Amino acid sequence: MPPVFAHGALRLYLLALLESGPKHGYELIKALKDRFGGTYSPSAGTIYPRLGKLEEEGLVSTETAGRRTNYHITASGLAELNSRRDELAGVENEISASVRRLADSLREDIRSNMRGLRADLAATAEAARASATAAEFRGRGGRTTAEGTRALKEAEMMLQAFRDDLRRELRLKAGKEPLSPVALETVRTVLEQARIAVLNSLAR
Numbered sequence: 001m002p003p004v005f006a007h008g009a010l011r012l013y014l015l016a017l018l019e020s021g022p023k024h025g026y027e028l029i030k031a032l033k034d035r036f037g038g039t040y041s042p043s044a045g046t047i048y049p050r051l052g053k054l055e056e057e058g059l060v061s062t063e064t065a066g067r068r069t070n071y072h073i074t075a076s077g078l079a080e081l082n083s084r085r086d087e088l089a090g091v092e093n094e095i096s097a098s099v100r101r102l103a104d105s106l107r108e109d110i111r112s113n114m115r116g117l118r119a120d121l122a123a124t125a126e127a128a129r130a131s132a133t134a135a136e137f138r139g140r141g142g143r144t145t146a147e148g149t150r151a152l153k154e155a156e157m158m159l160q161a162f163r164d165d166l167r168r169e170l171r172l173k174a175g176k177e178p179l180s181p182v183a184l185e186t187v188r189t190v191l192e193q194a195r196i197a198v199l200n201s202l203a204r
Helices: 009-019 025-035 044-056 075-083 085-138 145-176 181-203
Strands: 060-065 068-073
Touching: 009 025, 009 044, 009 060, 009 068, 009 075, 009 085, 025 044, 025 068, 044 060, 044 068, 068 075, 075 085
Parallel strands: none
Antiparallel strands: 060 068
8 A cells, every 4th residue: 555645744734733833743743643543643753753743843843741742833834834735735735635545445444354254153142043943853852941041041142242242341441532433333244244144043
């Protein structure tokens, strides 16, 4: 996949982000991630060296606030930004194109993973069905309503445990960073495929 930012474009976009007010490094990373709809998140190793270079060139200044370092655009930085507005518009267009490319790539990855997941779920469901059929055949004649009730309760407990575990993991994830639209779509697709596999196994 081609680079998200062309050479020098990230520096210019950082100046544009700082035009609205001072920000610390994490805020800039988050702003970039939000601009890309969660499909791209630059690392600290990508952002901070460029901020350092902008400071060396006198285009941004820094101010320490507690444990954080806030970055401000300087008069020189604003002058450069104003002189390159046309170029900035091109960067915005390229970001939009990059978002589309990244989203298409992620959708293809999801489709590929879903194909493998469907095959795994079908195989697992078939194996479980065959095992249950064999057990039923061996115990035919001695099966009672109580056994059927116990099996139903066990299935319901498994579903509840699955729900609780997944809900806990989702909340842990959301506590660290917002759930991206791509992650949400992945969860929705996986759950739907699991539901279909379970229903198919029950129908046989």
